[in-house]
Amino acid sequence: MIKMSIGAAFSETFAFLKANWMQMLLWVGGALVVVGLLGYLFLGSTFTAMAMSAGDPSAAFGALGKIFLFALIASVILYGVCMLIWRGGMHPGEAPNFAWAFQAGPAFAFGTFVVMIAAYIVIIVIMLILGLVFGAALGGMGSMSPEALASGAVGGGAIFVMIILYIAVLVLMLWVQARFSVAGPVMADRLTRNPVTGFAESWRITGASQWKIVGFFLLFTLAMLAYMFVASLIFGGILGAILGGSAVGAVLSLIVMAAVVYLPIMMFSFSMPIGIYRAIAPRASGDVFA
Template identity: 45%
Template sequence: MAKMSIGAAFSETFAFLGANWARMLLYLGGALVAIALLGWLLIGSTFTSMMASPNDPSAVLGAFGKIFFFAIIAGAVMFAASLLVWRSGLVGGDPAADIGWSLGAGAAYVGAMFVLYIGAVIAMYIVILIVGLFAVALFGVSGLSPEIFMSGGVSGGLIAFGIIVYIAIIVFFLWLFGRLGVAGPWMAAQRRSNPFAALGASWKLTSASQWTIVGFNLIIMILSFVFLMVANMIFGGIAGAAGGVVGAMGSPGAGAGTILFAVVFGLLIYVPLVLLSVSTPAAIYRCINTDSNAEVFT
């Protein structure tokens, strides 16, 4: 492993983006189109059916089951496309021969992340319980009563305590995301399909630069937010029209023009953010990986 600087990470990010933008547009754009069409086929009428039977638990459960199934497939397809981009950009390879591997590895990774998500939720509730008990010990039960909150009589100490806990949770998840963030590029470079081995490798590789990675990811998030705000201002009229398009997609009679407009809108607004989000893990991996045999960004 090697230590990373934020400047080097930005340089590698834009180097990867510049060398692989056409490949990313092809793979990720194709994946987005496939996901949009798949969503139309799988859940196009789901919301309409659920609204038609609001008091039918089986209809609601069936709708959520379809949505969950679609989300898993969409995540696997998107991650598979990212693996193809990373492998081609980091070490070369034959995309046609890697499609089967990428789909299998993508499905395995999404499954592993779902398991980790469940574990993280359980751990978070345990932490919240411990923090709640600690708050009771500090401020007493009366200081946390609903009447206190409704009357606006919350103490300054409790407010400060809540802010500190909130910031600590955000920092923790930013740190965790940074520690596990190069699992995908590692899988691609090594052509591995075991997501847990990849997560372990990511944890090891990022140990020397973990807080630098957190800072870099935070800057990227801020820049992405600014871009999204500017894009929404520029394409405000299109965004308003897209709301009608999204609603129309839920109807059984949604036409090809409606689907095409939604796809084009997504490409214009969100694909640049997707390209950046795929480039940054590859850049971080390049900065902290000491394997000199890798032909990077070709």
Template identity: 75%
Template sequence: MNKMTIGGAFSETFAFLKANWMQMLLWVGGALILVGLLGYLFLGSTFSAMAMAPNDPSLVMGAFGRIGLFAIIAAVIFYGVSMLIWRGGMHPGEAPNFAWALQAGPALAFGMIVVMIAAYIVIFIVMLILTLIFGAALGGMGAFSPAALESGGAGAIGGGAIFVMIVVYIAIIVFMLWLQGRFIVAGPVMADRLTRNPVTGLGESWRLTGPSQWVIVGFYLLFTIGVVAYAIVAGMIFGGILGAIAGGSVVGAMLTMILMAALVYLPIMMLSFSVPVGVYRAIAPRASGDIFA
């Protein structure tokens, strides 16, 4: 395996996007339209009913159930589409394998959910231990209470508790970035090998990312900052222009939402789908046939 560089990862990411942008535009755009229509069918009447009776517990519970079901369906669609994009980009000319993608995509989603649940359990246990240790050292559990944190008279106790909390939160963010970096190429591995087994993808991703794990964290952090900056700037520019054109009408507002999705969120999604393959390309050994050259 290769030792990744941040420049190499960006280069491979944009190379994949450049070589497969038309395919990605069709798959991702189609998925967005399908998910949008399903969202309207699943949740449109639900939100209207909740607006009319916001204090009805049965409506609230039913809404959570429908939102959960819709989230599962949307995840199946987007993970399936991602598998089609990764497989098509790494093996150009091959016919789309819809049956495999609709099985491999949800399998990877389930595997990642299990990983995230395990990570949150670890975080909860660590935070509980740190709270007990530092809470006692800083004056008991009351040191972490809102009154202790807000009072200037708490002195070292309040300041120490705040410092510990800041350090813990930064550590959690770094840990989550690191964890995502270790499993970032699980999907491309499954697509490259045409497997439905998420354990294969997750295990191979863990092995491949080992030598470059902190470089991947740095790359992922820079990518996230860039995406957020683009979303803010593009949202302000296109939102202002489209809002002025819409003129406050209902049809205009709907058209604005559609165009905002196409101009702002669609490019972000396409680039996000390119990142895992870009990292995979940067760290995995070259195959006999050059992919998305």
């Protein structure tokens, strides 16, 4: 376990993407196509049916069941592909292990879901405690209504406390994400289906670099938001001028925007955990960029 530098994390992230971009493009692009087709098959008429059967609980529950089933299948596909990308990048030349990937992926997704739910519960408890402690400063729940805010009845001190609490919640969530950021790469590196192994090892090896990882997340998020804004502005304007406002033009615009905006962001997002993993455990999978 070593201390990570933010520069090393960016360097390893881009190096992984550079070495594996073709594989990632094929896997992620293929997964998005499959998920899109399944979404059309599962949900093509679901929302229309919900709108037409407003007030019918059985129809609403049936539609929600289809949405949940689609989300479950989509998560299995996307997380399985993520495992294939990580394993293939860290162990080049190894044949894809689909049986392992599509078991380890959902297990990792479930572990992530449990961790985030636990984090939210802790945050809610902390917020309740702080709400009781600073109840006088916050001026009571009634003073936090829109009318009170508009009339200026809420004091500046209460607003300041609210802002601090909001920032603290964001920092806490980033910290939790940082501590478990390399759980997936650990599972891929060790070829395990056990998410406890991944999360426990991630907690151990990120300890020395936890706040640097938080800083890396912040910079990475800002960079991705800037890219999304600029790319959407440029390509959205060009496509709007070329294709016009027709239905076919709208569909083509969505496809192009997905290819030039969302697909690159997903590829960078898949590379980021590996970048952190390589920056804090450089001896693990030394052939990753071979």
